Amino acid sequence: MKRLYLFKGLLQPLLLLNSLILAGTIGYILIEHYSFLDALFMTVITIASVGFNEVKPLSEAGQVFTIILILVNLGLFTYFITLLSRYFFDTELVKKYKMIKMENSIQKLQNHVIICGFGRNGKESAQVLHDNKIPFVVLEEKADLETDLPFEVKYFIKGDATKDEVLLEAGINNAKAIIITLPVDADNLFVVLTAKQLNPKVTIISRASQDSSIKKLKIAGASNVIMPDKIGGAHMATLVMLPDVVELISIMSTKNNSDFRVAELKTQQNISLAELDLWKKTNCTILGIKDAEGHYTINPSSSYQVNPGQSMIVMGSDAQIESAKKLV
Template sequence: MRSYLYVISKIYIPLLLFAGSILSGVVGYVVIENYSWLDALYMTSITVSTVGFTEVHPLSSTGRVFTIFLILFNISIFTYFITVVSRFVFDGEFIQSYKAFKMKEALNEIRDHVIVCGFGRNGREAASVLYRNKIPFVVVEMNADKFENADFPLTHRMIADATKDEILLEAGIDRARSLICAMPNDADNVFVVLTARDLNRKITIISRASDYTSVRKLKIAGANNVIMPDTIGGAHMAMLTLMPDVKEFIDLLSTQMSDNFQIAELIVDKNVSLVDLDAWRTTGATVLGVKTIAGDYILNPAPAVQLHTGDRLILMGALEQIRDVSKKIGVL
């Protein structure tokens, strides 16, 4: 139903003109020829449709002049209507507008998603990982050409400027779990981070940076993490020369997730020690590390490590195993 209303909204002007013509014709025949309302509507209908039926009653000279103008006016309206519809359909405007309408409907429905700002090399790779791990996401990119030749479907995308508040709101910033700023310009990333943090105080924000001086600015603006792709790329290459198989295995762990294998982060909601939790024996999940509420990491933690409310437990295991641990100590 909403789709039909949307199509009508695109041609409402000729429709209003047509309705106005019908109303004018009815009122004109009632006033000029003293027709009844039914006769006036019938006379207007056969005049507008140019079917050539005989008049209901003989017309006066004034009535004939009025009929001539009514016919000419409706021919103009019909021509205008055909022009609008033809341009709307055959020039591709209808398809593009309808796609935009359906995309807006889809954006209104999405929840707990990730917003990716920028679809260059970094943004495309981030979206690809999200897609492979079945995490809903919205891509915001000004250049429509960058969406071409994507090797995965983009069910939620916006050709728009992510630095504008209304665009982030349309992308569902108030309902999103995370935002990734992957635009090439550091100044744009700072602006988006600042805007996103103002619109959603709880959202997790990850931004890229090209310059070391931008890292501090992005964190002050509200970014939880700042990534420098060039630095990480160099470190990645160095690690591949030292431990190629280990590095590839770690990359596989972090990007190829399924129901049979997940690396997850749980927020602890009660005090408990790892030995009492005994995750491996009771659920089969493996504890990789702990991030304390103070922000410190404990890698390969010993059984005696005490978990406190607000700490984050990093686990590896099947989705069902991780859910079992979540029932004991916290939420995903």
């Protein structure tokens, strides 16, 4: 099917050519009373302009029909040449080939992130994911991908994120998360419902413009709901009070590399932090713990009892975090 799509633009002139041959054959049969083979032969040599003689002398009606057939063929030939020029000189065929190749690559992705909407919030999300080498697919309906972006977007699909087939094309079944940044809360809600239906395990982060939308989005299946305007205002106010602290937290949350990373570990045992002694054994720092009800304990004490299924937020290098995984 994708190979057919690659040559979709050429199907129309080919259908027109076949229609012209059929019309010419029927015309010669009706006007000149040719046999089918003679009528087909006459039509082909007329369209091909090879210069053979007529099968039989033409009547006046047959001559007029032949003239019309030649003129129509000239128009079709010109259209066909123009289309071929567009394909091979305007790189339309190359663009379609690259798009199909990219779509095939998307279907092979595992644990990637889908970004719905490529406005300000979508671009910021893509920038952070790119900097941390996390594969992502951008879905945008209203505009083509910009050419002057400060980062590379390997996977881009122009389509409506509210449609099942578009999310499936973006690999929702294999995605680990989807970030929804559409400007209208109703559209975000619809994408949340659709994504949750297609992949119940996917983590959903949605944008919201109105306070009243937060509860609806969470009921629909959003893991987290973000209000950019509210967060932006709080961030600016915090910069007044604790500028260095805010800057450090921003670096910790976005500038991950092999030497420094903030990670989330799922605990598999009952043990106190004192017994675990993560800092001494791995040099990882425990920032906080999230329990099964979603409550956070920041900077937990050494007497804190860790239970299976809880999430431990730790800070360290890749090697240190890998060692911590084995312990918890």
